[in-house]
Amino acid sequence: MTVNKLFEYAENRDVYDDLIVSIEAKAHQLNLLIAVCDDSSFRDEIIAQYESELQQEIRPYRVTLARGEPSLRAAVAQLVEREEYLQQHNPAVITVTGIEQLYFLKLGQERSEQEIFFGYLQWTREGLREFPFAIVLWVTNQILVELIKKAPDFWSWRNGVFRFASRRKNTVSARELEPIRFAFSGNELSGFDDENDYLLPIEDLQGFIQNLEQRGVKDANLATLYFSLGDIYRKRLNRSECQD
16 A cells, blocks of 8 residues: 555545554454545545555454345345364454445435445344454445435444545535436435535436436437436535546
8 A cells, every 4th residue: 555545645544544453453253444535446445455564463354235135134144154174263354345336325225235235234233242253334425324324223333433534435425416406306315405525326317317317218308317427426526526
C-alpha cells in the first residue's frame, strides 16, 4: 500500500490503528466490526494492509456476499465448511465485501437487495455466535445509514465502527436528485428532503433508468433522466469523486 494514500486524510491513520487493535483484542470470540469506506479501491488497499500485518498471528480470509442470497451468516458458514483451520476455531479475521453492490431501489421487485440483506442481518445475529472470529463488514456511508435503521438488533452487537475518509464515493446526494424527484414514487427514497450526501448509489440510478427502458417507457421524462445522469457524472468528475 502506498502510505500517502492510506494517510491522505490524517484521521485515517488513527482509524486504521484502532481497527487493528480491535481485531487483535478478541482473537477467540465473535467480534463484529463495521468498516465504512466509499472508495472501493482504497478499501481494498486497507484490507490488504491489515491482512499483511495480522497474518502471522491471525489468519485472514475474505468473503464476497452473493447478490441473489446476501446472507452474512450463510456466507461465513460456507467458508467455515471449506476451511479446517476455521473449524478448529483458530484465530482468524474474515473480511466481508460485496454489500456495496446491493441495490437500494426495488427496481420492480417486492424487496430491494439491500432490504433482503438487512432482513438476514437482523434475524440471524444469534446464529453468528458459532463463529468465534473477527468479522469485518465493509459498507458504504449509504448502507451504514440504512443498516442502523433496518437492522438495529445486529447494530447493537457491533464491537466497533471504523469510518475511513475518502474523496471518492459511489452515491448521489439528495440535492443532486432534486431535479428528477418526479420520477420516484412511494417511500422508496426515505429522507429525500434532507441534506443526505449519500442518498442513492449511482448504480441504482442507472438501474432505475434501464428498468424504465425495459418496461417500454419512451417519453420526455426518460430524456430528462438521461440528461440529469450525465450532469451528475460531470459534476462528480469535476469534484474528483468518481470511483474510476
